[in-house]
Amino acid sequence: MNEVQFMPLHIAVLTVSDSRTEQDDKSGNLLCECVGEAGHKLAGRRIVPDDRYELRAVVSQWIADENVNVVITTGGTGITGRDITPEALQPLFDRPIDGFGELFRQVSFEDIGAATIQSRACAGIANGTLIFCLPGSTGACVTAWERILLSQLDRRTRPCNFAMLVERFRE
Numbered sequence: 001m002n003e004v005q006f007m008p009l010h011i012a013v014l015t016v017s018d019s020r021t022e023q024d025d026k027s028g029n030l031l032c033e034c035v036g037e038a039g040h041k042l043a044g045r046r047i048v049p050d051d052r053y054e055l056r057a058v059v060s061q062w063i064a065d066e067n068v069n070v071v072i073t074t075g076g077t078g079i080t081g082r083d084i085t086p087e088a089l090q091p092l093f094d095r096p097i098d099g100f101g102e103l104f105r106q107v108s109f110e111d112i113g114a115a116t117i118q119s120r121a122c123a124g125i126a127n128g129t130l131i132f133c134l135p136g137s138t139g140a141c142v143t144a145w146e147r148i149l150l151s152q153l154d155r156r157t158r159p160c161n162f163a164m165l166v167e168r169f170r171e
Contacts, residue, residue: 004156007163009069011035011153012044012062016055016075016085017136020047027074027134027141034145035072040153043068050076052088059089063129069166070153071129075136077120085133086120093124093131100132100148107147108140128170130162 013035015028022028025047035042044062048054055076062068076085090096100123108116119140123132134144151157155164 004164006039007155008040009153009163009166010041010043010067011070011072012046012068013042014045014055014058014062014071014073015047015136016050016073017047018049018082020075022047026138027136030138030141031072031074031134031145034150038150038153050082050084052084055085055088056092059092059126059131063092063127063131066128068129071131072134072149073132074134074141077122077133077135079118079120083120086122089126089131089133090122090124092126094127095125097123097125097130103148104134104144108143111139111143125169128166130166130169 013028013031015025028045028047032042032045046058048058059071062071073085076083101121104121105116105119108119119135121134121144123130132149134141152162154161
């Protein structure tokens with residue numbers, strides 16, 4: 001029987017915030033650590049303000065780079081006027097991954113109860129690149145990484161995972 005080998009992915013992390021710096025960006029720093037600890041490669045790291053065009057421009061550069069497999073954003077998925085990440089990035093999606101947001105809210109419910117309804121976490125595929133839009137809270141990033149992304153970005157996860165499909169997204 002052939003044993004499936006781990007394949008590191010190239011993952012870019014983007015924090016959407018008007019006030020964070022790399023020194024105090026707990027969620028972005030956490031995601032970068034998680035990427036490395038899981039054996040993946042950090043393909044890029046940026047912090048951008050809550051501006052839909054700047055956010056879209058950065059992600060567009062990453063999805064145009066064939067060496068970036070995954071983009072994870074943190075921040076801007078709430079329901080206030082400054083929360084624009086879904087509106088900025090969903091137009092880039094060739095295919096939405098509706099199940100990600102649904103599952104994220106389901107597992108978040110266990111931690112934060114009905115407050116999870118305020119999250120507009122979402123995901124999609126754009127130009128063969130997976131994009132995951134997470135809330136800005138560190139707890140939400142831990143939940144998304146540990147309960148969903150860690151296993152789905154690992155080829156060894158059965159019965160299926162995103163990592164094993166990466167090479168086929170541009171078909």
